[in-house]
Amino acid sequence: MASLPLVQRLTKCWQTSSRIIASVLKPPVKILVTGAAGQIGYAIMPMIARGKMLGPDQPVIIHMLDIPSASEASGGLKMELIDSALPLLRGVVATTDVAQACKDVNFVVMLAGFPRKEGMERKELLSKNVAIYKAQASALEQHAAPNCKILVVANPANTNALILKEFAPSIPPKNITCLTRLDHNRALGQLSERLNVHVGDVKNVIIWGNHSSTQYPDANHAIVKTEFGEKSAKELVANDTWLKGEFISTVQQRGAAIIKARKQSSSLSAASAACDHMHDWILGTPKGTWVSMGVYSDGAYGIPAGIIYSFPVTCNKGEWSIVQGLKIDEFSRAKMEATANELVEEKNLAYSCLN
Known part of the structure; x- marks a missing residue:
């Protein structure tokens, strides 16, 4: 019985070592976040980089896509991620180029969308988001990894996801979801x-x-x-x-x-x-x-x-x-x-x- 604590300590050390080795050997995956410079983007980045999304043994490379007017803010967010010294973070790409952002990505979190403004008719809101998601679908169709999985957050999330599905026919419908x-x-x-x-x-x-x-x-x-x-x-x-x-x-x-x-x-x-x-x-x-x-x-x-x-x-x-x-x-x-x-x-x- 006296040796039990030592056995427990050795077991714990072995388990910790195994996790570290798995983290080193597991290849990083690429995660695209659109609308990254917004409030949700700022909140989600450290969560992704700390393993809350894909687990504590999965290294990640984060791609951040935003419109040109937000490029400076995206650059600042990139600096903060680097300064956080996050062990799972293996790279950050901040860009306004949709093709570069979508290149070989395995997972996509779509925060970008046109927000509803005061006095805006529903059809006008849908029209603007249809244009955004039609373009995003085309880029993902051409440049994303073959089995990429997509989560649409931006509202109207259900219909934005549907438009994405319609214009990215090579992406399986089961790989396109929205946030509820x-x-x-x-x-x-x-x-x-x-x-x-x-x-x-x-x-x-x-x-x-x-x-x-x-x-x-x-x-x-x-x-x-x-x-x-x-x-x-x-x-x-x-x-x-x-x-x-x-x-x-x-x-x-x-x-x-x-x-x-x-x-x-x-x-x-x-x-x-x-x-x-x-x-x-x-x-x-x-x-x-x-x-x-x-x-x-x-x-x-x-x-x-x-x-x-x-x-x-x-x-x-x-x-x-x-x-x-x-x-x-x-x-x-x-x-x-x-x-x-x-x-x-x-x-x-x-x-x-x-x-």
């Missing part, structure tokens, strides 16, 4: 606060549909880990009025509430959610756990095929699969169809901008 993990994380946070439990003990909420005010945060299938085992979040909350009312509206309107409170958008939580999305997509979801991702609909749950819609998914070895067979009540069905209808309208409006 932020809404998923917000839903987890609301349940954990309501039940006064650690957020890590709550799982399997669902965000259905569009990353907009029509999204449907669904707690019907959520599970909470307790000292007596896993319990239904719905049963523990025991308040359908709250679950069908304040819970949903709080998650739907959380972004606006944060802007009102801090006079800026939720850049930190968006960056964290983008890392969570890519991490689970590439490295896998824990057994018995699903997450929400905006993915290309194949008609599951009666949702129209051909739109990017948020579903509950599990991930394994870099592939996502929609969770099947969940019971959908009448209230949920109406909410799911409402957000699907909005996405169909957005799709039609976006396609009309192409003519």
Whole structure:
């Protein structure tokens, strides 16, 4: 027994050495971040370079793409990354040249988009973003690594991702996703606060549909880990009025509430959610756990095929699969169809901008 601490120390040293060796031997991957000079870009860069996105043993080369007016800010961000002396960071490319930015990239986080301005009509917003994402799709089609995986964050995220898919036909549709993990994380946070439990003990909420005010945060299938085992979040909350009312509206309107409170958008939580999305997509979801991702609909749950819609998914070895067979009540069905209808309208409006 006296020798046990020594064995433990030797085992720990061996495990640490193995991780270091794996980090040295594992080839670096290239990650493109568009709109890198913005608030989310500033927040996400150190997260990527510290392994929050792809794990602590994966070296990265970061490509930053932005418009010419932001090139000076991108250059400053590059300097900060270098000054941070991050062991996983093997290189930084800051450029305004889309071909150079997309060259051989393995992963893409698309933060760039045209923001909605006061008085702007929805069609005008879509028209400007269609032009941006059509051009980005063409560059990725020509220059990215063959199996690159793409996350669209910039709004309208679902429809921006759809346009990207349409104009990058050689990229598999399953490799193009959009971010609803932020809404998923917000839903987890609301349940954990309501039940006064650690957020890590709550799982399997669902965000259905569009990353907009029509999204449907669904707690019907959520599970909470307790000292007596896993319990239904719905049963523990025991308040359908709250679950069908304040819970949903709080998650739907959380972004606006944060802007009102801090006079800026939720850049930190968006960056964290983008890392969570890519991490689970590439490295896998824990057994018995699903997450929400905006993915290309194949008609599951009666949702129209051909739109990017948020579903509950599990991930394994870099592939996502929609969770099947969940019971959908009448209230949920109406909410799911409402957000699907909005996405169909957005799709039609976006396609009309192409003519």
